[in-house]
Amino acid sequence: MVMINNKVKIKTTNLNVYYGDKQALNDVNLEIHSKEVTALIGPSGCGKSTYIRCINRMNDVIDICRVTGSIEIDGNEINKKEIDVVSLREKIGMVFQKPNPFPKSIYDNVSYGPNIHGLAENKVKMDEIVETSLKKAALWNEVKDRLNEPGTSLSGGQQQRLCIARAISVNPEVILMDEPCSALDPIATAKIEELMDELKKSYTIVIVTHSMSQAVRVSQRTGFFHLGKLIEVDTTEKIFKNPNNKMTQDYITGRFG
């Protein structure tokens, strides 16, 4: 039994993705609930990352990629030509596997988004946005005295939190995280997980992860992908305690993948 006590934020219906001739996603029907953390798990190459890159249309960047089916956000179809990807991506932030701060100062990294979208009318407002974003990303205390230093001078964990601050600086509704902790040590990982707990109060979060324990720790719902298909999606508790599908059971107990 799936409990639907939450509003559906993102809904994909019959989503298919092709890279050239190769099909990467096969009829994925998935609902992602508002202000929750949804974890996507599955073996490498199963299509989890491809799936979240559909939500903010990042697959557009890849020439040979073709996406069919429906993706709705708050009931509005976004998988169509007319949609403005720029304002879509303003609403749907993304954090990548490897921290990718711009080679600019910490301040400029965070102010980048508000700057191009014109969210701050003056310097005071911009300072405010930068400060709140960094605070929300739990980085403010560590960097408040060195905002002019390059973002690349931070440690890996700090860089990833800077990227999170950059993503939330434009006040998105959804944050997509593509294995955000895979390049980080356990302490930095713990900090990011803690942060996600805090962030889910205001944002809808979708996280791709290879760590089953991380999925258990941070998510409320979990979807299991295998070979481009969504095998099972349910509350995290159900998936990890009593999954319906044998394949899910095998994967979470480490029998394959």
Next chain:
Amino acid sequence: MNLAIIVLIVLFSISSFFFARTKVKKIAISNQTKLNALPDYYGFYLSLWCALPALLILIVWTIFEPSIIKAFIFQGISGENAQTYNNSELNLIYQQIKSFHFGYFTGTITEEIIRGAESYKSFLSIAQGSKIVLLATIIIFTTLYALKKILNNNKAREDVEKIFKGLLFVCSLVAILTTIGIIFALLFESIKFFSVINIFDFLFGTSWSPQRAFVRDASTITAEEYADLKNAFGTVPLFAGTAFIALIAMIVAVPIGLFSGIYMAEYANTKVRKYSKPIIEILAGIPTVVYGFFAALTVGPFFREIGEKFGLEVSSESALAAGLVMGVMIIPYISSLSDDVINAVPQSLRDGSYAIGATKSETIKRVVFPAALPGIVGSVLLAVSRAIGETMIVVMAAGLAANLTLNPLESTTTITTQIVMILVGDQEFDSPKTQSAFALGLTLFFATLVLNYIALRVVKKYREKYE
């Protein structure tokens, strides 16, 4: 003769490779020991030891042989003659002796020359003999040394590695020493020049007409003559002309090159890029002479015609035509290099920018371009040095008159062009006119050096390091 020696050395070296290889294999089998390296390495080791020292000695010998023989001949001439010769007379006699020896001497044959030729001949054969003995001894010693090492099962793999390291070092040393040599040659000739012409008159004088300088001996110049001379060697018009033409070229090449580089790296799909990049690079392969006559015969007259329609006076050899064509020539340097450096900017940075809702051009302007800036400045710098050093186009299209002008429609000239004009034809090497070419070269060298240094500092200050 030298060729035969080299062939012999190489043949010996090749055969020693096979000899060593089979030898160590046999030893390994008969002694039941494990070799420290693959048999090939023992082969390489022996053949390198056999060939390299001998070849090195041969090169050194070939370089120094003529001057040593010359010294002996000089001694012979001065020794047996009561008459004392000065250096240039000695040189002349030496040349006569040499040409007599090789059988193409025309002129009065003196007793001195015949005797000289005889001793030249004997010196040559002595040199030949001792060279062969020396080389043979060296080969025998080095080969025996290496053979002994091999038979002791040395670590041939590491040793060959060391030899190669040494070889690479020697090659880079040659490159560096040659550069230093060129700089010193420039420097010495320039010092001679500056002993006649005051360096300040050279750098800040505004009139350039070196053909006026007939003076040969610096010590005989009167103050009056010098006043005239210093007006012959003022380089300001040349530097101004060089900078002006380079500027016109850069105004053409930087925007077009940079934007086409950005287009190819960021917007063009793989197919377009695959074909357009080589096509643009073909531009870089066109000889500059071809650009030169294109500028002189097509572009120059075209500008003159257009100018005449508007009632402007356009010289058919104009700075504009030369600069424009030079700019076209430089485009591929900038576009191809900036395309490469833009491609080297990690995709993850672009993804980060797109993911936050930036458009392609915003991403390029704010993220990709600053990250690629050092490389782009590097490519522009390379282009500037090309523009400053370019000679042929200017010779053909911009004229030779050293006008101090800012009018792009007039003819002007550059440093390199003037160096060509000075050194074309027969020259006396002790006249200030000829020496001024070296001074110009040196000044140009320093100007480029300072330019590069400043640009590197600027880049260091403003670059956005992505790694």
